[in-house]
Amino acid sequence: MIxxxxxxxxxxxxxxxxxxxxxxxxxxxxxxxxxxxIHMDDAAGQAAGLPGAIGMGNxxxxxxxxxxxxxxxDAGRIVSMSCQFRAPNLRDQVVxxxxxxxxxxxxxxxxxxxxxxxxQDEDGNRLAPGTCEVLLDT
Amino acid sequence: xTSQQAEKDNERTAISLAMRQAVGSELSRMVxxxxxxxxxxxxxxxxxxxxxxxxxxxxxxxxxDSRAGGITAPEEFNPFAWMKAEPKGVKPTSAATDADxxxxxxxxxxxxLMNQLNGGVSVEYGVPxxxxxxxxxxxxxxxxTERPGSLGLMLFTPLETTWxxxxxxxxxxxxxxxxxx
Numbered sequence: 001m002i003x004x005x006x007x008x009x010x011x012x013x014x015x016x017x018x019x020x021x022x023x024x025x026x027x028x029x030x031x032x033x034x035x036x037x038i039h040m041d042d043a044a045g046q047a048a049g050l051p052g053a054i055g056m057g058n059x060x061x062x063x064x065x066x067x068x069x070x071x072x073x074d075a076g077r078i079v080s081m082s083c084q085f086r087a088p089n090l091r092d093q094v095v096x097x098x099x100x101x102x103x104x105x106x107x108x109x110x111x112x113x114x115x116x117x118x119x120q121d122e123d124g125n126r127l128a129p130g131t132c133e134v135l136l137d138t
Numbered sequence: 139x140t141s142q143q144a145e146k147d148n149e150r151t152a153i154s155l156a157m158r159q160a161v162g163s164e165l166s167r168m169v170x171x172x173x174x175x176x177x178x179x180x181x182x183x184x185x186x187x188x189x190x191x192x193x194x195x196x197x198x199x200x201x202x203d204s205r206a207g208g209i210t211a212p213e214e215f216n217p218f219a220w221m222k223a224e225p226k227g228v229k230p231t232s233a234a235t236d237a238d239x240x241x242x243x244x245x246x247x248x249x250x251l252m253n254q255l256n257g258g259v260s261v262e263y264g265v266p267x268x269x270x271x272x273x274x275x276x277x278x279x280x281x282x283t284e285r286p287g288s289l290g291l292m293l294f295t296p297l298e299t300t301w302x303x304x305x306x307x308x309x310x311x312x313x314x315x316x317x318x319x
Contacts, residue, residue: 024187027183027184027187028184028185030180030184031177031180031181031184031216031219032181032184032216032219033219034219048252049253049289049319056256057255057256057259058214058216058256059185061214061259062212062214063185065185065213066186069192069212073192074204074205077205077263079262079263080260080261080262080263081213081214081260081261081263082258082259082260082261083258083259083260084257084258085255085256085257085258128258130258130260137205
């Protein structure tokens with residue numbers, strides 16, 4: 001459980017890492033009914049102008065929630081989350097979901113924390129940059 | 139706008155007059171089946187795989203002790219996968235691959251682009267989804283924009299969606315940008 005009182009701007013969240021590929025993507029397709037050819041088949045990805053099959057943007061969106069939930073535990077709630085899908089998640093990439101505190105504001109409902117969040121590949125190239133707001137209990 | 143001018147515009151845009159006139163239209167209205175604990179467990183297991191998901195998503199004791207006071211779904215959980223109570227039946231597989239499906243659902247011609255991708259999403263969350271909830275989703279068509287990209291003309295289509303539960307409480311408001319090229 002995080003200590004809201006000790007948080008400061010610039011704090012980094014512990015990363016959430018996943019080696020991605022069909023084993024992970026198929027599990028996600030099974031719960032989201034997302035059997036789209038570009039997520040299942042290299043040839044379909046190439047036909048769409050991509051290097052091969054790519055992971056689901058929705059799954060990266062889940063990873064961004066995971067990194068925040070793992071950091072926050074049960075100490076608050078996610079108020080909003082947004083991201084842009086700037087680069088594809090390719091097969092066998094290690095995708096890391098990351099976050100950093102960019103703002104803190106004490107409100108009558110708790111501590112409002114603004115986070116920069118993003119997913120990145122092994123070389124640090126950002127795949128899905130975004131922002132998140134959470135409200136922590138105080 | 140004269141028909142000559144409209145024709146000229148259509149030569150350099152993927153956005154037809156009919157598409158412009160459709161902005162703001164209701165694209166879809168869906169009602170979920172009651173959300174089950176199993177749906178929530180499976181979602182949590184898939185998005186945390188191979189790690190165990192947080193216990194508050196699947197363990198009654200842990201969830202009961204949590205701030206939510208019971209099992210809730212991960213925020214980004216989708217209760218409409220596979221089948222819906224309304225409209226009934228399995229969605230056609232073409233919906234995910236047909237880059238004209240957005241306009242087709244409104245009875246107008248689409249832009250006839252070949253591919254579509256999820257460009258980004260922003261969500262504001264309200265109350266959490268709990269087992270037994272029945273979620274209604276209403277999606278409206280946002281304002282089209284377009285610009286040249288490395289793969290040709292890129293058409294950006296925002297889909298603005300509100301989910302409410304059976305008590306009329308807002309679960310989330312989201313905006314997804316569909317990129318077609």
